[in-house]
Amino acid sequence: MQDNSSPFKLAIIGFGAVGQGVARVVQSVPHLEVVAIADSKGVALTPDLEDVLARKRKGKSIANSDLTALDVIRTVDHDVVVEVTPTNIENGEPGLTHFREALKNKRNVVTSNKGPLVAAFGELTELARAQGVALRYEATVGGAMPIINLIRDTLAGTQVLGIRGVLNGTCNYILTRMAEEALEYDQVLSEAQDMGIAEADPTYDVAGIDTACKVVILANAFFNRQVTFADVNVIGIEQITQxxxxxxRQRGFMVKLIGDVQELTVAPKLIPLGHPLNVSGTLNAASILTDTAGEITVAGKGAGSIETASAILSDILSLMRERD
Amino acid sequence: MRISMDLELKDTPGQLIHVLTPVSALGGNVLSIVHHHDKKTFRNTVPVYVIFDIEEHKLEELQEGLEKNGVTVVRIGKMRLRERAHILLIGHIIHTDLRQTIDTIDSTGFAEVQDLSLSMPAIDGPSSAIVTIMATGNEELKTSIALLKEIAERKDLLVIVPIDEGGLSGGQNNAG
Structure with a gap:
């Protein structure tokens, strides 16, 4: 046990929307110290957070050292690697290497990056266990909506029989707008791209890939499975007509893209209008069926820089409490 | 009215005609027949399960006709279509023979397509339809949805089923 007045040290690896969100939300937390920030171009050591955020906004380099992200993970003293590089579902890189190096160096990992968990969940959780450190990934599923820690901590003692939900805000936004405004898919997609809700290449969201990654993470975490993306039967929303x-709607239903963890499926489903999973806009929602607590449904903002950062912060704070 | 009957037939060839003749003579329409050859009774008869539509007031006459033919009537059930579900179909619904898709469901004997709304925006574009299936019970409903799904997927149609069909709570909550 360490002196609990010593700061809890973080390195932020990846400085896109989520990394910047983390830099914003940690500023208000006492005893948290960001010792390094790495983006794809360089590393800032002992950064002044306001200054680094301002530089990033202006498109300037944040680097003040010659170190790489891996150098930071290996050599700079810190407790938690906040790994928030973009998700790569092909091979999990560069995140996977960051995860492995962090765990080998006995650093806790807190992440929003689904790639490494989808590619190598079993290996990484085993490595963390063997090294006596934690791997926390609340932010990978549902953004600000609590689900992983909810099941792990609050629902501890119940057996989870099933989890399913609306796990992708982009798809939910498109389907909601199409239904409510009687607009065609292509039109709503362009609108979502203009608003930054959908990527220029929207495939990752609209083809159901992102939802499938979340299904894989939840299946591995709570159903003792060893599954990967290829094990999920995926249908996206691209074919859905107005x-x-x-x-x-005339018969009292909405269509939502539903990820079902037990079935390992992602598919559009008809949801009765009054159903708890019938959330609109970019919201996410998930229902957890348990043996003793029945069905529990949570809903919340599934994406966004600050929202995702809030989920990361909750993981960091829970590690901090465990240390103290 | 839709009727289900458990019958017992002698285990010799050509017995089924003794069931079919009285049903059709009274204007009935047989929907499904299942022989349970593997479940022969100690009386050395074969259980047969039949489903057919017939006017209700002719039931008594039918039962007499069957028994006269040497068919044992074990049970008569009046089937009602109680469970309902809506299913969305998207794709080239008309070109892939909608009629056959509906007939396959209707010919199960325990489920039927009760309603279908179709929307065709453009000649070459995909059409959309919502199909209402009614079935005698929850299991039958699930079976018929699975059947529709199988046919539609073979025809390259996108099938969107209700969330509680085979969902978390086993479909008891809200299938339609």
Missing amino acids: DALQLA
Whole structure:
């Protein structure tokens, strides 16, 4: 046990929207210290957070050293690697290497990056266990909506029988707008791209890949499975017509893209209008079926820089409490 | 009215005609027949399960006709279509023979397509339809949804089923 007045030290690896969100939210927390920030171009050591955020906004380099992200993980003294590089579902890199190096160097990992967990969940959790450090990934599923820690901590003692939900805000936004405004898919997609809700290449979201990654993470975490992306049967939302949504609405249904963890499926489903999973806009929602607590449904903001950072912060704070 | 009957037939060839003749003579329409050859009774008869539509007031006459033919009537059940579900279909619904898709469901004997709304925006574009299936019970509903799904997927249609069909709570909550 360490002296609990000593600061809890973080390195932020990856400085896109989520990394910047983390830099903002940790500033208000006492005893938390960011010792390094790495983006794809360089590393800032003992950064002044306001200054680094301002530089990033202006498109300037944040680097003040010659170190690389891996150098930081290996050599700079810190407790937690906040790994928030972009998700790569092909091979998990560069995140996977960062995860492995962090765990080998006995550093806790807190992440929003799904890639490494989808590619090598079993290996990484085993490595963390063997090294006596934690791997926390609340921010990978549902953004600000609590689900992983909710099941692990609050629902400890119940057996989880099933989890399913609306796990991608982009798809939910598109389907909601199509149904409510009677607009066609292509039109709403362009609108979502203009608003920054959908990527220029929207495939990762609209083809159901992102939802499938979340299904994989939850299946491995709570159903003792060893599954990867290839094990999930995935149907996206690209074929859905505005007419179909109107026909469904006339009979009291909405269409939502549902990830089902137990079934390992991602598919659009008809949801009765009054159903708890019928959330609109970019919201996410998940229902957890348990043996003793029945069905529990949570909803919240599934994406966004500050929202995702809030989930990362909750993981960091829980590690800090465990240290103290 | 839709009727299900448990019958017992002698285990010799050509017995089924003794069931079919009285049903059709009274204007009935047989939907499904299942022989349980593997479940022969100690009386050396074969259990047969039949489903057919017939006018209700002719039931008594039918039962007499069957028994006259040497068919044992073990049980008569009046089937009602109680469970309902809506299913969305998207794709080239018409070109892939909608009629056959509906007939396959209707011919199960325990489920039927009760309603279908279709929307066709453009000649070459995909059409959308919502199909209402009614079935005698929850299991039958699930079976017929699975059947529709199988046919539609073979025809390259996107099938969107209700969330509680085979969902978390086993479909008891809200199938339609």
